[in-house]
Amino acid sequence: MKNWILLLLFTFAVAQITAQDQPKRTIVTTDGEIDDVDTFIRYLMYSNEFDTEGLVYSSSMWHWKGDGKGTPFTSEMEMTRRIYGENVTDLRWPGTNWIQELLAEYAKIHPKLMLHDERYPSAEALLQLVKVGNIDFEGEMATRTNGSEWIAQKLLDDDPREIFLQAWGGTNTIARALKSIEEDYSKKRNWKEIKAKVSKKAIIYTIMDQDATYKKYIDPNWPEIRVFYNANQFWCFAYPWKRVVPKSQQPYLEGSFMGPNIINDHESLFEKYYSYGDGQKQEGDPNHFEGDISKIVNTERGSFSKYDFISEGDSPAFLHLVNVGLVNYEDPSRGGWSGRFEQSAENPYRYEDGEAASDLNPETGEMDTSYPQTRWIKAMQLDFAARADWAVKSFEEANHAPVINVTEGTSIIAAAGEEVTLNPTFTDPDGHGVWFNIWPYAEAGDGAATVETKEGVTTVQLPKTAKTGEEYHVIVEGSDAGFPSLTRYQRVIITIK
Known part of the structure; x- marks a missing residue:
């Protein structure tokens, strides 16, 4: 009997580990703005990290097709009404072919990408997932569409894994699926x-409210669906980045970095990446001025140079699925490449950014609502540059991320005032050395421990005032000596006994 119980416990533990290691399922809904195009190009370079199960055209407060009959429409969103007025028949609609066009370019580099990771999906497989959702007007969710029915089907299927629903535009096609x-x-x-099954299965990561369907339908009717609501932190990776990103991180968004390391000489997919002064113009969007070199000086966002980053305001959504060792998927309050979110006081299933999720910005010495995202920009941009190299280089010529481990493990129980020793180790697929930076992430836990590294030995001094059950987070950050230098992490959580 004892052996049977041990076997059962072992089987359960293995099942848990297997579930945690399974790739995450995700569906993208997008309104096709130029920042969505750039986000999608980066998304394709990370598509080996998760299971894409839908690529769905949708609308938003900024982009809708119209019904083809000239029917006037007035936006429910105050900002859109103020900018574009009332009784608009269609708005800046980029069409329903741009995803397919980018997949055709992705197909050209897919053989190279497979040299670096055999998990990259084929362009043909991704093409089968492209659907048209609710696009006629902002917030339209009255009609069933191929896109909404596809999402509903996935939410109801027998695969027990969660469906991570990314709203790069409005939430209307997702809302229609739930309806x-x-x-x-x-x-x-x-x-x-x-309803319980769907509520448990769905996670919505939304970049702002880009229509009213979350507030009007999803929240009141599906209150137990988890929502990660990014209304502040994404701005540092969007159009006003020069006003938000710390000066130390800005070079990795400037043309001097973007041009040679990502956009140029990395095959035709990256030539489609929109950047300042690149001469490109998105069909259907008269507001797309950024490609005109004569119009990018002294804009309301600042002055820009050729190949400067424009915006990838939606990339934080899919970056939440990329496992770099920060283990933030299950608990977004821990923070990671997708930002950091705190549980809402009104709804325990909703996580929000804003003041409660601020981090201390060391450059200003003040709490900063964007720093939970901006602190990772250098590592994220170098990582993107390395993947751009995968499109043109062999495995031996390119760089790949190290694997970081901590000898003592990542979950430690200790007493208040105790000193804990950490011994990080690494393996690197390219044989490069790795240097470590080990630091306390105070905002992610219950306060800051004191971290000190001397002669290769790292000690963590826990506060004497720490209380039972409190958690202290320490980030073990390892960056390799390859080019571009790649960084991976282990998050050590020390719980006070």
Whole structure:
């Protein structure tokens, strides 16, 4: 009997580990703005890290197709009404072909990418996932579309893994999918079970409210769906980045870095990447001025040079799925490449950025609502540059990320006032050396421990005032000696006994 119990416990533990190691399922909904195009190019270079299960055109407060009949529409969103007025028949619509066009370029580099990771999906497989959702007007969710029905089908399927729903535009196509599920099943006996299953399965990562469908339908009708709401931190990776990003991080967004390391000489997919002064113009968007070199000096966002970064305001959404060792997927309050979010006081299933999720910016000495995102920009940009190299280089010619470990493990129990020793180790697929930077992430836990490294030995001094159950987070950051230098992490969480 004892052996049987041990076997059962072992099997359960293995199942848990296997579930944690399984790739995350995700569906993208996008309104096609130029920053969505740039986000999608980066997304494709990270598509080996998760299971893409849908690429769905949707609308937003900034972009809608119109119904083709000249029907006037007035936005529910105050900012859109102020900028574009009332009774608009269509707005800056980029069409429903740009994803397919980028996938055609991705197909050309796919053989090279497979040399670096065989998990890269083929362009043909991704093409089968492209669907048109609710696009006629901002917030339109009255009609069932191929895109909304696809999302509903995935939420109802028998795969127990979560579906990470990325809203790069409005949430209307996601809302329509949920509405269809409600219409089809709410009168059935097992509705309670179906609703619980969908609520547990869905996670929505939304960049602002780009229509009113979350507030008007999803939140009141599906209150137990987890939502990661990014309304502040994404700005540092969007159009006004020069006003938000610390000076030390800005060179990695400037043309002197973007041009040679990402945009130029990295095959045609990267030539499609929109940057300042590149001469490109998105069809359907009369507001896209950034490619005109004569118009990028003294803008309201600042002055820019050729190949400067424009915006990838939606990249934080999918970066939440990339496992770099920060273990922030299950608990977004820990912070990572997607930002850091605190649980809402009104809704325990909603996580928000803003003042409560601020980090201390060491350049200003003040709490900063954007620093949970900007602190990672250098590492993120170098990582993107390395993946751009994968499109043109063999495995031996390119750089790949190290694997970081901590001898003592990443979950430690210690007493208040205790000194804990950490011994990080690494392996590097290219044989490069790795240098470590080990630091306390005070905002992610219950305060700061004191971290000191002398002669290769790192000690963590816990506060004597620490209370039972408190957590102290220490980030073990390892950067390799390759080019571009790549960084991976281990987060050590020390719990006070």
